[in-house]
Amino acid sequence: MESHNLRTSPVLILGAGPAGLTAAYELAKHGCSSVLLEQLPQVGGLSRTEQYRGFRFDIGGHRFFTRVGVVEKMWHDVLGDQFLVRPRLSRIFHNNHFFQYPLDPFDTLRGLGIWEAALCMASYAKAKMTKSSKDAKDLESWLVANFGNRLYRTFFKTYTEKVWGVPCHSIAAEWAAQRIRGLSMWTLIRETAKSLTVGSSKAVTSLIQEFEYPRLGPGQMWQATQAYLEERGSPVVLNSEVSRIVWGAGGVQTVESGGVEYRADNFMSTLPIRELFAMMDPAPPAEICAAAASLNYRDFITVALVIREPKLFPDNWLYIHEPAVKVGRIQNYKNWSPEMVPDPAYSCLGMEYFCFEGDGFWTTSDAELIDRAKTELDQLGLCSRDKVEDGVVLRIPKAYPVYDNGYREALLVLRKFLSTQLPNLQLIGRNGMHRYNNQDHSMLTGMLAARNVLGLGPFNLWEVNADQDYHEDGFRLTPEEIEELERSQPTVPSTPN
Template identity: 45%
Template sequence: MENSDIPVVVIGGGPAGLTAAYELQKRSSDHRPIVFEASDMVGGIARTESHNGYRFDIGGHRFFTKVQEVEDMWHEVMGDDFITVPRQSRIYYKEKFFDYPLKLFNALINIGPYEAARIVVSYIKWQVRPYRDEQSFEEWVINRFGGRLYMHFFRSYTEKVWGIPPTEIRADWAAQRIKNLSLFKAVWNALSGANDTASLIEEFQYPRLGPGMMWEKVRDDVREKGGDVVMQSEVVGVNLDGNRVTSIDVKHWTDDGAPATTETVEAEHFINSMAIKDLIHAFNPPPPPEVIAAAERLKYRDFLIVTLVLDHADPFPDNWIYIHSPKVKVGRIQNFRAWSPEMLPNPDTASIGMEYFCQKGDGLWNMSDEELRALASKELEELALAKASDVIDAAIIRQPKAYPVYDGEYKEALDTIEAWLRTLENFQTVGRNGLHRYNNQDHSMLSAMLAARNVLGEEHDVWNVNVERSYHEEFEVSKKPATAKMVAAE
């Protein structure tokens, strides 16, 4: 295909960046996307890594959405390479496994009738006298589940995931992630079999070779249609002339150890998906001092996964298990065959992902690969899931800036940054880190679709994708092309 006339630079080759490029080519033959990805793999945190034939996620990525455009794109790209996966997950707490979603008799047996009664009394108390102005995660959860259940199932796990007390996490995060669920509804669902809570779906779709398969296909499609996806190319500068971005500076890395080269790339439009904190520091000339100061206040939670190969088949049937026990550092455990059998080259082995939430530079992050393998193997045995001696191989992946943090400072800081970025005429930012929002894959993609349509002359507000107090799967997009109104799908 002949190259188009209007270049559009896309920063980042994750779900948001590649979706923007795909959407541009789908809707216009006059625009040519040029995607720059700093690493050697596409997909961002939704990529699929591999080690000795074993494929694994950077955390599990379910493909489920109520956003029709996203659903359509998934099927356009994947075709018959989607499989339907039954969901099975549990919570490990006080040396017992609780089914999740809740199953009443399993929960009663594990927690005991006395403590169950105390949970109910606590729930009633907080229904009668709730927090009137819920600002923190703790207040939001207690209002819906009671203080006793919060103490058991929310407090310790939340601290493990975020590394800060739940009182310092804004209610926005809880409202976005676990909307439409309460103790009453959880018990009713367990008794009736009903389930209208989007995060607790019973099955989901999944690429047979992992989520990275999706983004590798999109990369190939963009290239086949005349666009570029340039790997190992880090955007280090965003050059401004007044309120317009004129070009970016790109540092190209090589595998052979040769010095990196830098080039300046001009374009008519720019779509960003790199972390806002890094983006603000890349502008030349710099933004106003208050914008730079606001960027410094944004925080992230980092992540690493230790994937262990065992000498026998799956030690548990779950897709994943949440580990609430404070006795171990692991936060969540994946069983990759339960996602897709094709993730493993040998059916007589198991591939188990031990996920750790951490901060870049802390004790966990700085452990050697050998130390992390030993720690994960020991904790797998402490949880009575397998013996440390069963481990025959391991792979470790460290992922910085995995989750934007919703602390007490983030909203004011983000508002300051957003106000300044809105003044730029031909520059948009999308995706989880590009908007500093804990979006899942589908809404990161949606923000990118809307940005691509804006390039083509429509008027959508990408900042308002998934900002209301509503869970990410509770939206549908209006079909009117010139609006970006999000309609609750209750």
């Protein structure tokens, strides 16, 4: 590599999604510059906003919700008054009936009819007497223990298997513990009863009824962060795919991207772990490569349909449990923010499909996918296909890191290698740490990684959310750590976009 293609920076960050951008932001606030390398033509990663003919859409709708004060502060410092507070309405469509989601026990039982409702309650009572979710090793046992077999089959099995593409009994119970912790039939009854009386002040995450959302979609937040960084001398290099990581004694030495070799003292990566290890030069020992290669992902396709109809349904999104169609979820972006559509006479729906990269669905042509999405929308009775004027397909590889049997052991092997051989490389974020998370977790790992570089640590990033408690009780930082983080936040003028 020629020397004019060598660039140096104190910190090099791979990937400009929420984790990478937040790390760079935290460094910039403390006067430390960084360089971000991003393969796409825009920032935001899975939290970006795409545009087609002026219609804006997310990779799945992105609620901004957190219990972590420093994350919320950054959102508001960067985006000022650009957030809307949106009411949440998301229902399950099953058997031609809309059920409230999160499940409202009274609505659910009413929707099921008296006979089916009685059978569900009997099955729930049986589960309560014979099973405990604490002993559950897999998702099926966890859900059956919390809801009973009959409700599990009606409301969880089809949808979950659409999302993950594998039977519920092969998914680790940890998934449920992290994502829908605290949710059970009993919690639902209690929360519903409370909301009917005084309102609940400490709702379980899946029950949250309001959320913030940037006026122009989540990408607005990340574009504003990019502008903040570039104004302060931390460039974000777009269209720059990282292809090689050279390491040796002492850790990572250089990173290659787009014909340029980058040298730095500290590196952070948000790249999927499997890809990161595959690009290491020299290749790590065989057992390390095997551990990285064993990590799996679920991929995702959004078919955004442009529809000549101002109002379709009031929900932000619908869960489609109907086994007769492949679509798993439908987003109605206009109900996230009215500014997601350029003309109020139109709506834009995101028909969301879960699949594996390279499978028959993934490789179906765009025209066929659009046609299928139109047909399924019509079949569900939500909108006649004649009203669909246009559509666009977006394929998202590695949207979900999979928690299968073995992923945890693989991560332990990799962590040991990283800490002993590559001490100047920190893994952060969702695929960066193989963590099925929300933006706030990614951001917090980025923030803490920056603080480690700045000598304000040490923070063990793998411990953030380690006991799966974050949705309900906040990340498991010690109270002293939280206090220190909040106290030492420099004031940042807001930069509305």
